[in-house]
Amino acid sequence: MKKFLKDLEKELIDLNMNDSEIKEILKDHQEMIDEAFSEGLSDENVEKKFGEPKKVAKELFNDQRQEINTTNYAKKMGSGKTRKYNLLESYDIDESLTEINIALISEDVKIYLTDSETLDVYFRKVSDLKSYDISFKNGIFNLSKNKTINILRFASLKTPKFIIELPKATVLNKFNYKTVSGDVELTGIETNELVLKTTSGDFLLNGIKFQEGKINSVSGDFEGSDVVGETLKLTLVSGDYELDNFHLSSKFDVSTVSGDVELTDSEVGETNFHSVSGDLEGKEFYPTKIDMKTVSGDVEIYNRDKKKTIEIGRRKTISGDIEIR
DSSP, X not given: OHXXXXXXXXXXXXXXXOHHHHHHHHHHHHHHHHHHHHTTOOHHHHHHHHOOHHHHHHHHHHHHTSOOOOTTTOOOBOOGGGTTOEEEEEEEOSSOOOEEEEEOSSOEEEEEEESOSEEEEEXXXXXOGGGEEEEEETTEEEEEEOHHHHTTSOOOSSOOEEEEEEETTOOEEEEEEEESSOOEEEESOEEEEEEEEESSOOEEEEXXXXXXXXXXXXXXXXXXXXXXXXXXXXXXXXXXXXXXXXXXXXXXXXXXXXXXXXXXXXXXXXXXXXXXXXXXXXXXXEEEEEEEEXXXXXXXXXXXXXXXXXXXXXXXXXSOOEEEO
16 A cells, blocks of 8 residues: 555656645544454455546646535534534434443544533534434444445545533433544533543543543544543553643553653542653652652652641662652
């Protein structure tokens, strides 16, 4: 598939498309190819589904110069935060909204609470709405990219964007979000179970409440404030985790390769920090107990309130520095 991408790039250049558009197209196609392989497709099957580079380039060129027709899908224009968006779906919450499942690829998404009693989904810069599966049934809301259509269609020239507005009183049993490279902003979400997974997309968290949380990132970053929970299992490869006013009543498990964790004005329960080269930095960070195991990662915790004692458990490192004061 490397030859496909190289040939596609050549065809796009021949059509006089600009460098930024070509870069975005190649990035999107690489993500779709990776996604196809992860689903178990062979080289031959993937090549057949993408087609000839010359034809793909021509389709993309025509798509760029045509107005996207969303008349059959847009019901009205939004206002306020959604002013530049079209309304895709509006669900009357005549039953409890108990679960949200989202699985996307490169889409940017904002989710927050409003005074409305409906669940509203807005979109912008989406070239093909049919490539998304969206539903609300038996209290479960689902939004996902149709994987079959995804590898048959061509990459959009612009990053698709969604806004999801939830009723203010929403308390979920489960909130499950998976993305490859899309950026996500979550505000005011309250759920029993929180599951967030990203490859390279970034998450911004504000005012989130949960009981059990799991966060997994390859290279995406997490940052935000006012996050409250009971337990959280945080797994990072090279992504960074930075939160202010973060509170856990029970356990905080951190496993990182080279990603850094930074916490300020935060209190958590028993903490386990395992790292290869990633650092833990805390300022006014008060775990009830902390176990630390690193290869070369540093642990630095600087607190002013000496009345809040921290129990130091296992403390093991090869070449990293550990300082708590």
